[in-house]
Amino acid sequence: MTITCKLLLENHAQDWQEATVHPFLEQCQLGIIQPQQFNTWLMQDYLFVVEFTRMVGRVLASAPPEHFDVILGGLAALKDELNWFQEKATQRQLNLNIKKQPTCREYCEYMQSLADKPYPVQATAFWAIELAYNQGWQLPGKMPDPYNEFAQRWGNTDFTKYVKLLSQQADEVLETAQEDIQKQAEESFLIVAKFEHNFWQMAFHTAQHESK
Ligand SMILES: Cc1ncc(C[n+]2csc(CCO)c2C)c(N)n1
Incomplete structure (x- = not known):
């Protein structure tokens, strides 16, 4: 039987829940995340x-080449995304010239x-x-400021459509x-x-002195 993105989500619902639902x-949705937790996430992300x-x-x-359109769209969005992260860091007076924490480093090595x-x-x-991120930031429901901007960025309908196109491209080649x-x-x-879950854990359980 052919695997599809839909089947992966159905067959591994528990793993996916742990990746996308986290304290x-x-x-953030309750507005009670601590700044050092949020800032750790922001810098590592x-x-x-x-x-x-x-x-x-x-x-x-x-x-x-038939898949270029969607992927190039994703790359164009990333140009904006990287600048936006830098802006957010500046607003919060965070230095992005820092070392990756082990979880972030391992995830990056996996992508390589x-x-x-x-x-x-x-x-x-x-x-x-x-x-x-499309699901994780969307599932908790409307977030208060300043987190709403983050939730909107990855929970909006255009981003949802883009992720749907990615699943269609994956399904097609699978x-x-x-x-x-x-x-x-x-x-x-x-x-x-697993890495998505670990990434939330890393930020959530960050110690105060590690956040800057
Ligand atoms: C740990 C972690 N996992 C997934 C994403 C998702 N993501 C990566 S780049 C990007 C912007 C649009 O392509 C988005 C939503 C993330 N940021 N951090």
Whole structure:
């Protein structure tokens, strides 16, 4: 049987729940997240998005030309995204010239390792990483300021449509992929889910002295 993005979400509902539902996001929604927790997330996520941008560049390099439109759209959005992170950091007087925490570093190393994987595996991981934020920031419901800006950024309908297109592209190539490649795609989905959970944990359990 062919694996699809929908089936991955159905077959691994528990793992996906842990990736997208977390006290960090719930406490943003309640307006009670501590600044050092939020700032740790913001700074580490900037470093993550830098590496993610490189990953998307490599996904483009592996993709068939019919998939370029969507991926190039994603890369254009990342240009804006990186500038926006810098703006947010400046507003909060955060220095982005910092080291990655181990969880962030391991996730980034994993994204680098995807370069050696067949395109259907890369396309599945790419979709899963984007979906994690699309759902995670949307599920808790309307957030108070200043978190609403973050929730809107990744929970809005245009971003949801873009993530849907990513799933269609992944499904399309999974359909003709050999069984062992489908298996690798499934593994990549589970690894992304685990790293997403760990990333929330990292920010949520940050110690005060580690936040700057
Ligand atoms: C840990 C972590 N996982 C996923 C994303 C999702 N994401 C990566 S780049 C980007 C902008 C649009 O492509 C989005 C939403 C993230 N930021 N951080």
